[in-house]
Amino acid sequence: MSIAGEVLAPLLEVRGLHMHFPITEGIVMRRQIGQVKAVDGIDLTIQRGETLGLVGESGCGKTTTGRCILRLETPTSGEIRYDGVDIAKLGRRDLVALRRRIQVIFQDPYSSLNPRMKVGEIIAEPMKVHGIQPDSGRRNGRVKELLSVCGLNPNFADRYPHEMSGGQRQRVGIARALALDPEFIVCDEAVSALDVSIQAQIINLLEDLREKFNLTYLFIAHDLSVVRHLCQRVAVMYLGRVVELADCDELFDNPLHPYTQALLAAVPVPDPTVEAGRAVRPLAGEVPSPINPPSGCVFHPRCPVAVTECKAARPELREVRPGHWVACAVVN
Amino acid sequence: MATKVALTNPAAAATNLRQAKDFRALSGNPGRKVPVPPLLDVRNLHTEFRTGAGVVRAVDGISYTVDPGEIVAVVGESGSGKSVGALSILRLIPDPPGRVTAGEILFNGRDLLGLSEDEMRQVRGGDIGMVFQEPMTSLNPVLTIGRQITETIEQHRGAEPAAAQKRAVELLGLVGIADAERRLKQYPHQLSGGMRQRVMIAIALACDPKLIIADEPTTALDVTIQAQILELMQELTRRLGVALIIITHNLGVVARYARRVNVMYAGRIVESGSAAAIYHDPHHPYTIALLRSVPRLDRPRQARLDPIEGQPPDLTRLGRGCSFQPRCRFAVERCSTAPPPLEPAGAPGQSAACYRANELDAGRAA
Numbered sequence: 228m229s230i231a232g233e234v235l236a237p238l239l240e241v242r243g244l245h246m247h248f249p250i251t252e253g254i255v256m257r258r259q260i261g262q263v264k265a266v267d268g269i270d271l272t273i274q275r276g277e278t279l280g281l282v283g284e285s286g287c288g289k290t291t292t293g294r295c296i297l298r299l300e301t302p303t304s305g306e307i308r309y310d311g312v313d314i315a316k317l318g319r320r321d322l323v324a325l326r327r328r329i330q331v332i333f334q335d336p337y338s339s340l341n342p343r344m345k346v347g348e349i350i351a352e353p354m355k356v357h358g359i360q361p362d363s364g365r366r367n368g369r370v371k372e373l374l375s376v377c378g379l380n381p382n383f384a385d386r387y388p389h390e391m392s393g394g395q396r397q398r399v400g401i402a403r404a405l406a407l408d409p410e411f412i413v414c415d416e417a418v419s420a421l422d423v424s425i426q427a428q429i430i431n432l433l434e435d436l437r438e439k440f441n442l443t444y445l446f447i448a449h450d451l452s453v454v455r456h457l458c459q460r461v462a463v464m465y466l467g468r469v470v471e472l473a474d475c476d477e478l479f480d481n482p483l484h485p486y487t488q489a490l491l492a493a494v495p496v497p498d499p500t501v502e503a504g505r506a507v508r509p510l511a512g513e514v515p516s517p518i519n520p521p522s523g524c525v526f527h528p529r530c531p532v533a534v535t536e537c538k539a540a541r542p543e544l545r546e547v548r549p550g551h552w553v554a555c556a557v558v559n
Numbered sequence: 560m561a562t563k564v565a566l567t568n569p570a571a572a573a574t575n576l577r578q579a580k581d582f583r584a585l586s587g588n589p590g591r592k593v594p595v596p597p598l599l600d601v602r603n604l605h606t607e608f609r610t611g612a613g614v615v616r617a618v619d620g621i622s623y624t625v626d627p628g629e630i631v632a633v634v635g636e637s638g639s640g641k642s643v644g645a646l647s648i649l650r651l652i653p654d655p656p657g658r659v660t661a662g663e664i665l666f667n668g669r670d671l672l673g674l675s676e677d678e679m680r681q682v683r684g685g686d687i688g689m690v691f692q693e694p695m696t697s698l699n700p701v702l703t704i705g706r707q708i709t710e711t712i713e714q715h716r717g718a719e720p721a722a723a724q725k726r727a728v729e730l731l732g733l734v735g736i737a738d739a740e741r742r743l744k745q746y747p748h749q750l751s752g753g754m755r756q757r758v759m760i761a762i763a764l765a766c767d768p769k770l771i772i773a774d775e776p777t778t779a780l781d782v783t784i785q786a787q788i789l790e791l792m793q794e795l796t797r798r799l800g801v802a803l804i805i806i807t808h809n810l811g812v813v814a815r816y817a818r819r820v821n822v823m824y825a826g827r828i829v830e831s832g833s834a835a836a837i838y839h840d841p842h843h844p845y846t847i848a849l850l851r852s853v854p855r856l857d858r859p860r861q862a863r864l865d866p867i868e869g870q871p872p873d874l875t876r877l878g879r880g881c882s883f884q885p886r887c888r889f890a891v892e893r894c895s896t897a898p899p900p901l902e903p904a905g906a907p908g909q910s911a912a913c914y915r916a917n918e919l920d921a922g923r924a925a
Contacts, residue, residue: 431863456864498857
């Protein structure tokens with residue numbers, strides 16, 4: 228909201244995003260025998276400067292959503308409006324310009340850095356690709372600056388990734404993402420592979436950078452306590468759909484969807500006294516296959532409060548209180 | 560999940576359970592000496608790896624005990640030696656490059672380090688069951704689930720195939736897998752991650768073990784499945800009186816399930832004690848810092864996290880002193896001279912390896 232009270236256009240607006248992957252059979256006579264509905268109609272908006280958390284278990288489609296926004300996948304259908312322009316169907320040439328503005332930080336700092344390149348080359352590569360800072364002296368200066376912004380010794384530019392610890396490598400990945408001065412970064416499980424003591428360092432770094440460079444984050448993660456710490460709003464996904472979306476505090480203090488409630492109850496708290504007082508009733512069953520998802524509400528086979536209606540109709544995401552959206556027929 | 564159990568060897572389970580109960584009754588009375596000897600007594604264990612970069616002392620003199628029926632957690636970050644410690648108990652350290660260089664591992668009074676390879680094979684999967692992190696890589700992809708369970712039973716108990724098959728069906732029921740007959744004919748790739756871990760638990764339980772060592776049993780699983788598996792393990796170990804060593808980096812999992820906790824850093828146990836003591840009144844700076852660095856769902860959001868600065872230690876280049884000293888807020892000169900011994904500090908049964916343990920009061924840990 229601006230001072231005048233008018234609503235600003237969101238930086239990113241996703242409408243009816245579908246990403247279906249074909250399953251094929253045969254080598255010569257290839258034919259499609261089904262499809263994986265990795266993302267099955269989701270809507271999201273992200274305001275400038277905001278951090279939106281996207282949580283869910285493996286296979287819920289959170290990473291695919293991130294990859295569609297990065298246009299590493301071309302969505303089956305739906306709109307992805309970035310700063311007013313639909314990028315869902317952009318061609319190669321236009322994508323290059325887009326990628327200066329949208330960057331990504333991956334989960335695994337071991338596989339996302341080229342082991343044969345020095346750290347300095349890794350960070351300089353985006354600048355080379357996009358033809359900014361063509362002068363190698365100035366480019367190296369920029370690399371050193373980025374290293375120190377990310378809390379690393381500028382001399383690390385001459386090292387190889389294998390000479391560094393996991394936390395240091397993740398800082399290199401972050402420096403690379405910042406090299407083009409992006410405004411929007413997709414953090415795909417950016418702290419999940421790190422040890423607890425290092426995780427906190429990287430979370431603090433991401434927060435500092437957000438402030439310093441006015442960044443907007445889409446923070447994809449499965450660790451709910453980290454998401455709660457970093458995000459302003461949170462979307463919970465289950466089997467390719469958003470089941471709940473709300474402001475961070477509202478979602479964690481007052482979860483409405485039965486899946487969100489189960490997810491929160493399943494997270495153990497590092498305190499034996501608190502734990503002793505909690506009744507743990509794990510959610511039964513497992514996530515169904517996205518090839519053949521259940522009818523109606525995809526969560527109904529595991530849902531403790533499901534009614535007959537849930538099998539028939541897919542519940543739409545509706546606003547049950549200001550800013551709190553839930554896709555559940557039972558919640559009112 | 561509650562399944563009716565008919566164990567082929569109910570006597571063993573009953574004995575386990577009785578010992579566990581005796582122990583619990585007695586340990587509630589701190590004035591009396593506990594007559595039940597520990598089930599597992601690890602004494603001054605050292606495990607080294609010879610690498611190109613030098614000798615890595617992955618486990619550097621750890622000692623701890625596990626009582627019958629007890630759940631003990633070993634917590635630590637990558638490279639702390641928690642897994643190597645567990646693999647050393649089972650004598651599964653690949654040699655070369657690894658070797659247990661010193662120590663004793665007394666299991667039921669017998670030193671496992673003195674056993675022959677044949678005798679050891681009887682212990683593994685017999686008296687001591689194992690559950691590993693990655694159920695896909697620890698199960699054999701070309702054998703059916705059924706064969707992998709019956710193999711254990713036939714090897715250890717000399718059971719006839721038909722009896723082993725019957726027992727396998729029973730075990731799958733025990734770990735909450737419905738439709739056991741059909742599942743036994745399936746291969747690991749046909750099961751989900753959670754199901755595979757249930758199969759691993761079934762194999763671990765196949766020969767009525769007295770102890771199960773679970774190395775990061777739920778790290779590869781989603782949080783709702785993690786909750787299912789941990790509840791299952793807790794319920795089964797309690798019901799069958801099996802002791803459990805759970806190795807994890809997840810402080811929440813430890814708080815929910817363990818009675819006693821050993822915190823490891825750079826190959827040593829830096830603090831040990833009851834879960835309540837470790838979490839509410841930690842006496843080692845590493846434990847204090849570790850607990851403070853995690854965001855918690857049960858507390859108001861913090862403005863900023865309080866991380867442990869610096870990097871984990873390089874095990875080939877450890878100094879003479881305390882290995883946490885370079886990252887420690889409370890370090891003094893003495894800390895860089897010699898590693899501090901694990902000594903009583905705080906609550907009864909709690910000890911910490913820090914020269915300043917008794918100066919660090921509870922207020923700082925909150």
